Amino acid sequence: MSDRDLKILIVFYSMYGNTARLARAVAEGVGEVEGVKPVLRQVPELIPQHTIDSNPRIKAVKESLRDIPVANVNDLAEADGVIFGTPTRFGNMCSQMKQFIDQTGSLWLEGRLEGKPAGVFTSTSTLHGGQETTIISTMIPLLHHGMIIVGVPYSESRLLDMDFGGGSPYGASAVVGPESEMHPTERDLAIAKTLGRRVAEVAKKLRN
Helix, strand or coil, X not given: CCXXXXXXXXXXXXXXXXXXXXXXXXHHHHHCXXXXXXXXXXXXXXXXXXXXXXXXXXXXXXXXXCCCCECCHHHHHHCCEEEXXXXXXXXXXXXXXXXXXXXXXXXXXXXXXXXXXXXXXXXXXXXXXXXXXXXXXXXXXXXHCCCEECCCCCCCHHHXXXXXXXXXXXXXXXXXXXXXXXXXXXXXXXXXXXXXXXXXXXXHHHHC
């Protein structure tokens, strides 16, 4: 398989659109690496449709994401690397992402994800709302799969900024407010691009 065949899957869940914004920035970073293609996918929704329809904000976000297909576990097996994006729920990944990962037992039995690079990104409501715990806890099942964890190094100088925002050596992140009324900053999006670019570069090196 040539470098041109490399695919990095960005699989995410987004309720109010902020994790999706990070996902698109991650995809941009992947696309900056020659011969590597980003593939965006959403994990399946668990919220009942009538609940979505009754909330104009959530409904509008879901409609805006209709162009992004829903993921299945075979997408993970077919990718050369995977970057997972989840909003934080009380310091952990959201239930939609957990349910998706819990379906990967057959891939684990066959070792289908072993040796593939992986990264994680998240969004939280508050500054100390569990960004790092969410990213690290999301890494645990990826390590069980034998994936190679890729973070964001301090050569990404924005990590050294003292300004309000997200991002850490563990992965990309954003603080979006108690009602998700804020959006990822330009700094947050730049760090997300760096994460995508790094995973793509590592995938390329592993293939070579």
